[in-house]
Amino acid sequence: MDDGARKMTTLVETATNPPAHEVIYRKLRDQILFGEIAPGQALTIQGLADRLNAGMTPVREAIRRLTAEGALVFQGNRRVCVPQLSAANISEIIYARQWLESHLGLRATERVTPSDLAHLTAIDTALDRAIVAGDLRSYLENNYLFHAKLYDLADAPILAEMAERLWLRFGPSLRVVIGRIGTQNLPDKHKDMLNCMRTGDSEGAARAMREDMLQGMEQIREMLNLESAAH
Amino acid sequence: MDDGARKMTTLVETATNPPAHEVIYRKLRDQILFGEIAPGQALTIQGLADRLNAGMTPVREAIRRLTAEGALVFQGNRRVCVPQLSAANISEIIYARQWLESHLGLRATERVTPSDLAHLTAIDTALDRAIVAGDLRSYLENNYLFHAKLYDLADAPILAEMAERLWLRFGPSLRVVIGRIGTQNLPDKHKDMLNCMRTGDSEGAARAMREDMLQGMEQIREMLNLESAAH
């Protein structure tokens, strides 16, 4: 009887479906990924529990996941913080992303459907709007979404996870970089990328991904050099 | 009051210095890495808490870390298990390890000290003893230790962490493979590796690492093919 109501999970109140530790994890992850938590800023479990209006057990579990992912590090004493990148770290990330991005881009191009292409194009359009509007947060989000969608299309879950994890490492620094130089004159190889995908040029797509990555990472590296020079 | 009973740190087991969740994490990690928990076998939080004589809060945290690392996966219902590798997964891991192992091997060779070389040689000797003795567990442990030590020497923490995480993925399968074909006629490029490191031939060391990895991974792939053929 009443077939329509099989599973009324939808309506207003049942936000209880995802467990609290999962919600907290996602919230913290986003805040780290998009640079809302400054690198080096000390965080305590209880402080986060208060700030997020949550018990401290779910916060503990979220912290365990994030430290396991390298998004947070223990700070010797009783605090965690998002790590600050060193020049050596940047080189490591560039080396890894060189292989990951190009391979994932190539595989994604081999598998992309017209529907996926429309989705990617929509993300890129939103990204352009964010640039002209100078909307930093929206730029960062859509830039991430573009790459994450590509990883997903590549149908290589282990490599995709490795690539996503690296975003957690340089994401915070990306925010600082873009925050300084503004959203204007940003490199954007996404148009090349999309063109290659439309024509099935998987080699070209791989090259575009690699170049897009390199430009972004080099900007981070330059900022780091300036900072260390400023002493 | 009752000063006499100040602090009996003595009792048999409680070296309470490392927190319980850390101890449990390491124990589970080792059991997974060396294949003592069969892939696919369902695990529950309470079941583990009973089995390890621990409260369930520390077990929860250990599980969060391990799932974040890909060593465990949610199994839809409320169970976790060690994931079973697919043929596609093997190819992904091979692709990633190809550039990770060679790069780390190269960097390790550039930085190795005589003391490190002695340590590596000792590990390899223990590994040989394990082979002739047919000691499966010891073989797996020393094989892992050899590579982990190399990662450490490479002084590239992010890449090393990526490489170590991959071990958690194929480690369980490695146990199954070696368990079947025995510890005899195992490939061992470690001798080549050590020779290259002694002479400072970093390119050769990188090549040896890559070949050692490839031989091991191909054995896993073959076993997987046989199993799927057996249907």
Add this chain to the structure above:
DNA sequence: CATTTCGGATTTTGATCAAGTTTTCTGCCG
């Protein structure tokens, strides 16, 4: 006399446990 350093007390934080609540699976009965 000012400054620093050392030791102890206070306070904050983390770790673990036990109980209550909610969700989900399973087996049974219509």
Add this chain to the structure above:
DNA sequence: CGGCAGAAAACTTGATCAAAATCCGAAATG
């Protein structure tokens, strides 16, 4: 075959205990 009831597991909260860090004052030294 589908829904209902019981049970088991997970999730969350609050409390308790232990350990670390901070704070403060006194004493010593320049």
